[in-house]
Amino acid sequence: DQQVKQNSPSLSVQEGRISILNCDYTNSMFDYFLWYKKYPAEGPTFLISISSIKDKNEDGRFTVFLNKSAKHLSLHIVPSQPGDSAVYFCAARYGQNFVFGPGTRLSVLP
Amino acid sequence: DTEVTQTPKHLVMGMTNKKSLKCEQHMGHRAMYWYKQKAKKPPELMFVYSYEKLSINESVPSRFSPECPNSSLLNLHLHALQPEDSALYLCASSQVGTIQTQYFGPGTRLLVL
Numbered sequence: 579d580q581q582v583k584q585n586s587p588s589l590s591v592q593e594g595r596i597s598i599l600n601c602d603y604t605n606s607m608f609d610y611f612l613w614y615k616k617y618p619a620e621g622p623t624f625l626i627s628i629s630s631i632k633d634k635n636e637d638g639r640f641t642v643f644l645n646k647s648a649k650h651l652s653l654h655i656v657p658s659q660p661g662d663s664a665v666y667f668c669a670a671r672y673g674q675n676f677v678f679g680p681g682t683r684l685s686v687l688p
Numbered sequence: 689d690t691e692v693t694q695t696p697k698h699l700v701m702g703m704t705n706k707k708s709l710k711c712e713q714h715m716g717h718r719a720m721y722w723y724k725q726k727a728k729k730p731p732e733l734m735f736v737y738s739y740e741k742l743s744i745n746e747s748v749p750s751r752f753s754p755e756c757p758n759s760s761l762l763n764l765h766l767h768a769l770q771p772e773d774s775a776l777y778l779c780a781s782s783q784v785g786t787i788q789t790q791y792f793g794p795g796t797r798l799l800v801l
Contacts, residue, residue: 582730612789621692621778621792622731667730669790674719674743676790678730 581605582670584679591686597655599682601668604649608670608677613642613653615664616681622667626653658686691715692793694779700799703769709796711762711779720762721790722754723778731778737762738784769800 583602591597601611609630614622628635628642628651635642641654655662663686668679692713701707711720719738723731736744737756751773753765762779776797780790 610788614792619794619797621694621780621794624789624791627789671788674736674738674784674788676721676733678732680730 580680581608582668582677582679584666584668584682586682587680588683588685591658591684593660593686593688594657597653597658597662597684597686599653599655599666599668599684601651601653601679602649603651603670605670605672605677606649607672610671611642611644611651612669612671612676613640614667614669614678615662616667617664625666655684658684660686660688662686692779692781692791694777694793694796696796697794698797698799700801701766701769702801703771705769706765706767708766709764709777709779709798711764711781711793712760713781713791713793714760715781715791716759717781717783717791718759719782719784719788720756721780721782722752722762722764723780723792725776725778725795735764766798769798771800774798774800 612627613625616622626640644651665681667681722734725731735754740756755763776795778795779793782788782790
């Protein structure tokens with residue numbers, strides 16, 4: 579049973595436009611959410627996080643939105659750059675346990 | 689310094705071998721993690737150490753044996769592995785507390801023949 583879902587395996591966006599990556603979760607015990615970016619043959623790199631008591635967190639070009647009632651979060655990247663092309667993982671935490679979604683491959687086209 | 693280092697980068701071993709993976713961080717983090725990642729799949733949590741004590745073992749077979757000798761080091765001892773254990777093994781660390789951003793190492797790519 580997948581507790582963290584990323585229903586879009588891939589996404590293509592034109593350079594300069596907005597990229598929106600979505601994530602849904604089922605476990606209401608999750609209290610902290612993170613987004614990671616991963617290049618091939620590297621470990622995941624932390625991007626941005628949000629506590630369950632907030633609905634928005636912004637850091638430069640990256641903004642994460644959390645809708646707790648819908649158990650949904652999204653990552654917005656504006657403007658998208660070719661260097662943003664990677665696999666993006668959504669992760670959720672309860673206690674010391676982190677659960678990752680299956681990832682979305684983002685391709686930013688020049 | 690936000691770096692987590694892992695050695696070796698690559699490892700090939702036979703099913704009767706014994707080997708160890710090493711992970712090190714100097715960020716003062718007191719939680720350290722081992723994940724296993726198969727191709728095109730998300731990382732799956734294997735073990736969590738908190739203050740050098742094993743706090744979570746996600747039903748991992750005993751052929752994987754973790755060890756946390758001190759707050760900066762985490763080892764994963766491997767013995768009698770199966771070919772299906774071939775994967776990328778990722779180490780991560782974080783603070784212990786409400787806000788826990790995990791920092792990942794580059795991983796060890798393991799091939800079991």
